[in-house]
Amino acid sequence: MTTELAIETERTQKFFNDLDAQKAILSSCTQLFTTLTTHFKSLNNSLALKSQSLESKFQSLESNSQLTLETLCCREKSIPERESAAASKVEEQREAALLEFRDSHSFDNLSDSLKSLCRRMDSSGLLRFVVSKRKESVFLRAEISRAIMEAVDPARLILDAVDELVRDKVGKVGVTDKRWACGILVQALFPEGSCFGRKDKGPEFARSVVERAAGILENWKEEDDVEEKADGEGEGEGEGEG
Known part of the structure; x- marks a missing residue:
């Protein structure tokens, strides 16, 4: 009788042990299911937000x-x-x-002469006129900006004149005269008060105009280098003769 009771007790204990084990497994599954549900819910919300963002961008x-x-x-x-x-x-x-x-x-008035040269797109005449009127530089500066607007293509007219000046097609002049004339002509393209580095930069030019201006500048630099080299050689010869 005692032996049967002991066996029955072991069976009962084993049953409860198995029940606890299954309960633990069920609890673990439930926790895992809750975690997965939360994760997928978060993922779904994230996808929804991204979808809304993409829709807004579209x-x-x-x-x-x-x-x-x-x-x-x-x-x-x-x-x-x-x-x-x-x-x-x-x-x-x-x-x-x-x-x-x-x-x-014949235009005796400086303003009329400038306007006439600009209207005819006469870059050579304009160049000679500017160089010849250096003594009237104050009045020339005031008038040339207005006169240049009479030209069909002001930028091309100025570039033609500066290019001709750099290449000495009008006649040999001193470096000082060249720089002064170039400054007068180039400044004529920009409204009074406009400057680089400010919002009111003045007129904008086509890429072809900018590229041509850069080429003229390179020619100017090359000519300056040649003149400086020639001046240096002349000074060296003078010292040798002395």
């Missing part, structure tokens, strides 16, 4: 694209009007230049 991109297309369309529609206005201005300036060219009257 809408912004579409809006910006539409605005850009509308702006381009407006610019395209304004091209004929701008071309017509530019053509009218060119025609007016051409007629004015032809009238002045036909007129045999």
Whole structure:
């Protein structure tokens, strides 16, 4: 009887032990399921937020694209009007230049002479005139900026004149005269008060104009180097003769 009771007790204890083990496994599974549920919920929320962000960016991109297309369309529609206005201005300036060219009257007035040279895009004449009027530099500075606006292409006129000056096509002049004339001509392209490093930088120029200006500057530097070398050799020869 005692032996049977002991066996029954062991069975009962084993049952409870198995029940506790299953309870622990069930608790572990429940905890794991809760953790996974929380993780997937967080992941789903993150994906939803990213999806909303992407949708907002797509809408912004579409809006910006539409605005850009509308702006381009407006610019395209304004091209004929701008071309017509530019053509009218060119025609007016051409007629004015032809009238002045036909007129045999010699311009004694400095302002009229400058305007006439600029309207005719006469870079050589403008260059000779500027160099010859150095004694009237104060009045020349005041008038040349207004006169240069009478030209069909002010930037090209000035670059032609400066290029000719650098290459000595007008005649040999001193370095001081060259630099002074170049300064007068280049400054004429910029409105009074405009300067580099400020918001009011003045007019903007096409890339071709900028590239040509850079090439002229390189030629100027090369010429300066040649002149300095020649001056140095001349001084050396003079010292040797002495």
